[in-house]
Amino acid sequence: MISISSKLSGALLLAAGVAIGALPSPDALAQARDIKIGAPLALTGPLADEAKKQEVVWKMWLEKVNAAGGINVGGTKSKVQLVQYDYQSDGQRAAQLAEKLITDDKVDFLLSPFGSGHTKIVATIATRYETPVIACAASSESVFDQSSKFLYGTLSPNVGLFTPMIKHFREKLPSLKKVAVLGRDDVFPKATAQGISAAAKAAGLDVYYDQLYAVGTMDHSASLSAIKRGNPDWVYVTGYTQDLILARKQMQDLGVKAPIITMLAGPAYKEYIDGLGNLANGITSSSWWHQATSYKGVGVWPTTESFYSEFVAKEKSDPDYVHASCAAATVLLQDAIERAGSIDKKKVSEALAKTDISTFYGPIKFSPNGMNQPRDLPIIQVQDKAVKVLAPSDIKNGDMALIK
Amino acid sequence: MDYLQTLVNGIVLGTLYACLAVGFSLVWGVLNVINMLHGSLIIFGGYLTYFAWHSYGIHPLLALPAVSLLMFAIGYLTQLTMINRVVNQPVLTTLTLTFGLDLILYNFMTVYYTATPRRVTLDLGVVDLGGVVIPFDRLLGMALALILTGILYLMMKRSKIGRAIVAVRMDSAAAALMGIKVNSIYAITFGIGSLMAGATGAIFAMVYPVTTNLSGAYLGKAFVVCVVGGLGSVQGALVGGIVLGIIESFAGQFFGPQHALTVGFLLMLVLLVVRPTGLTGVKGYE
Numbered sequence A: 001m002i003s004i005s006s007k008l009s010g011a012l013l014l015a016a017g018v019a020i021g022a023l024p025s026p027d028a029l030a031q032a033r034d035i036k037i038g039a040p041l042a043l044t045g046p047l048a049d050e051a052k053k054q055e056v057v058w059k060m061w062l063e064k065v066n067a068a069g070g071i072n073v074g075g076t077k078s079k080v081q082l083v084q085y086d087y088q089s090d091g092q093r094a095a096q097l098a099e100k101l102i103t104d105d106k107v108d109f110l111l112s113p114f115g116s117g118h119t120k121i122v123a124t125i126a127t128r129y130e131t132p133v134i135a136c137a138a139s140s141e142s143v144f145d146q147s148s149k150f151l152y153g154t155l156s157p158n159v160g161l162f163t164p165m166i167k168h169f170r171e172k173l174p175s176l177k178k179v180a181v182l183g184r185d186d187v188f189p190k191a192t193a194q195g196i197s198a199a200a201k202a203a204g205l206d207v208y209y210d211q212l213y214a215v216g217t218m219d220h221s222a223s224l225s226a227i228k229r230g231n232p233d234w235v236y237v238t239g240y241t242q243d244l245i246l247a248r249k250q251m252q253d254l255g256v257k258a259p260i261i262t263m264l265a266g267p268a269y270k271e272y273i274d275g276l277g278n279l280a281n282g283i284t285s286s287s288w289w290h291q292a293t294s295y296k297g298v299g300v301w302p303t304t305e306s307f308y309s310e311f312v313a314k315e316k317s318d319p320d321y322v323h324a325s326c327a328a329a330t331v332l333l334q335d336a337i338e339r340a341g342s343i344d345k346k347k348v349s350e351a352l353a354k355t356d357i358s359t360f361y362g363p364i365k366f367s368p369n370g371m372n373q374p375r376d377l378p379i380i381q382v383q384d385k386a387v388k389v390l391a392p393s394d395i396k397n398g399d400m401a402l403i404k
Numbered sequence B: 001m002d003y004l005q006t007l008v009n010g011i012v013l014g015t016l017y018a019c020l021a022v023g024f025s026l027v028w029g030v031l032n033v034i035n036m037l038h039g040s041l042i043i044f045g046g047y048l049t050y051f052a053w054h055s056y057g058i059h060p061l062l063a064l065p066a067v068s069l070l071m072f073a074i075g076y077l078t079q080l081t082m083i084n085r086v087v088n089q090p091v092l093t094t095l096t097l098t099f100g101l102d103l104i105l106y107n108f109m110t111v112y113y114t115a116t117p118r119r120v121t122l123d124l125g126v127v128d129l130g131g132v133v134i135p136f137d138r139l140l141g142m143a144l145a146l147i148l149t150g151i152l153y154l155m156m157k158r159s160k161i162g163r164a165i166v167a168v169r170m171d172s173a174a175a176a177l178m179g180i181k182v183n184s185i186y187a188i189t190f191g192i193g194s195l196m197a198g199a200t201g202a203i204f205a206m207v208y209p210v211t212t213n214l215s216g217a218y219l220g221k222a223f224v225v226c227v228v229g230g231l232g233s234v235q236g237a238l239v240g241g242i243v244l245g246i247i248e249s250f251a252g253q254f255f256g257p258q259h260a261l262t263v264g265f266l267l268m269l270v271l272l273v274v275r276p277t278g279l280t281g282v283k284g285y286e
Helices: A002-022 A026-032 A048-067 A091-103 A116-128 A163-172 A187-202 A221-229 A241-254 A270-280 A304-315 A321-340 A345-353 B002-031 B038-056 B060-081 B091-113 B136-158 B160-170 B172-177 B182-207 B212-229 B234-255 B257-274
Strands: A035-041 A071-073 A076-078 A080-086 A109-111 A133-135 A151-153 A178-184 A206-213 A234-238 A260-264 A284-286 A356-359 A362-365 A379-383 A386-391 B126-129 B132-135
Touching (some): A035 A048, A048 A080, A048 A321, A071 A321, A080 A091, A091 A109, A091 A116, A116 A187, A133 A321, A163 A187, A163 A379, A163 A386, A178 A187, A178 A221, A187 A206, A187 A234, A206 A221, A206 B257, A221 A241, A221 B002, A221 B234, A221 B257, A241 A260, A241 B132, A321 A362, B002 B038, B002 B136, B002 B212, B038 B060, B038 B091, B038 B182, B038 B212, B060 B182, B091 B212, B136 B160, B160 B172, B172 B182, B212 B234
Parallel strands (some): A035 A109, A178 A206, A178 A234, A234 A260
Antiparallel strands (some): A071 A076, A284 A379, A356 A362, B126 B132
């Protein structure tokens, strides 16, 4: 009886073994299905414009990838789906939708929303569920301070905005001494205001005015009057486009003058220049990307020019760094999946950590905290209502003009 | 001279605040409706003005009457067809309705116009009064704000419609018995509130960027001005606006711009405790 039972068990095991051998592996099964990428987007509310920039380039990438048959996952092409929800610029809702995307829609990866604040919220959820998330519009290092193995950002740290700029401005204005800093009391604008202030002090400059203004401020007269009294050589203002337009106009109204006026990230955006007209001329800024660069690399856009021309043909306007960084995020994700040969979240996350690639947007290689490694970022200036790149020297297409 | 400049900055800013609050105050005082739509109506007026200037070259001052009348019609119809149905319900019901309408208008504008800040780039220069500088567009805004609130004040005091609005405000049942068509007066009142929002939008288009991002800031400011000045009166909105403007201006100078708004809100809280009828102490349009 025992021997019959043993033989039966053996036969069953043999049959099972044959059956398992005939079946595709779990990885292969996974590769056969579409890859789902989740995206909580602020399509309505105050961040709607920025979210639309993300949506435009992600859909451009999606069309190109799927037209080519999909992403190559271990030799099999998988089509890609983008599952997106509007979180109405409400951080709490962004968290709820990130959770829904992971648990209900079963997305494989996430693309994070615009801004450091909302990125941090979504990244916390993604880390909890061990889902890789790529941030394309978050540059505050505080977002990346939680040692998450699943969060990677294409923007390099804010610090790259300050030191090269101070060095460049000192070369152009050797008498540069008195600096006034006015920043919006909000995650990214506050971090940049504090960053430039610290860097300027470290460089021996006299930061005689260093203040933040509250979100919702409708008048900068008091701050600007105080700045005017100090006769600044350099005025540095941070905020969102509507704040910067108002501040620049009030500077003109109140007669606040300086040879160098920097606004972050105003001149990087076309709407800033359109909203100010001639008042935008002379304003300097930093940007993480500009179309004057000429990078080559992996992905659906092999050169900066190919991305730029395709974008202009589609949108009838120039892309800014948000467009480029977010497009690069998708190129990065595709590259990581292809290198991993799998859509397993942990394997892709490991591949992301090992990234060392060149793209149309520039090099992408991550620091241990998941941020793209620091590099000298383009310093730009509006001249005749057009953006000129002043530095680094290998991509410059204009010389700095001091404001008279 | 610095203090004088700060004072002038505050007065000019305050009249702009009065301008944005007076329509809100009227609707709240007469209809007992907290009009959550008010900020978006100002923005909508701003967009109409901006596109009249941008697309057809119409100066904002010329566009202002047409924009205001159009906004009156929109407000009148909104009240007549929707808000009148619930106007006698508890204030939370009308607040919820106007909140819903605000979501629709706000998101319509964000989708249709995008939230991209736009500006009427006229840059009219400044007026220099012995070293005290006033931007001409703000001065124009201040003058228009004073004229509009003045007209509204006179209308409420002298015209038949104004007296009817006051009568409805005091006792709607008695007003109805006197032959006043209460629903029509409600609609006219809401229409005037919207007209003032539209006019404010036209003025603000010359001073501030036009973007839906500012809708909430305008609504919040209208709240504070009404509480500070006294709810439901033209003079209350004017006094509240100017006081708030001056306080924010000096607070920005003494405590830093980060705390200017906080001081304004603190003033509101103090007044709610010690003088709930606001600085003017006037209740309604008597």
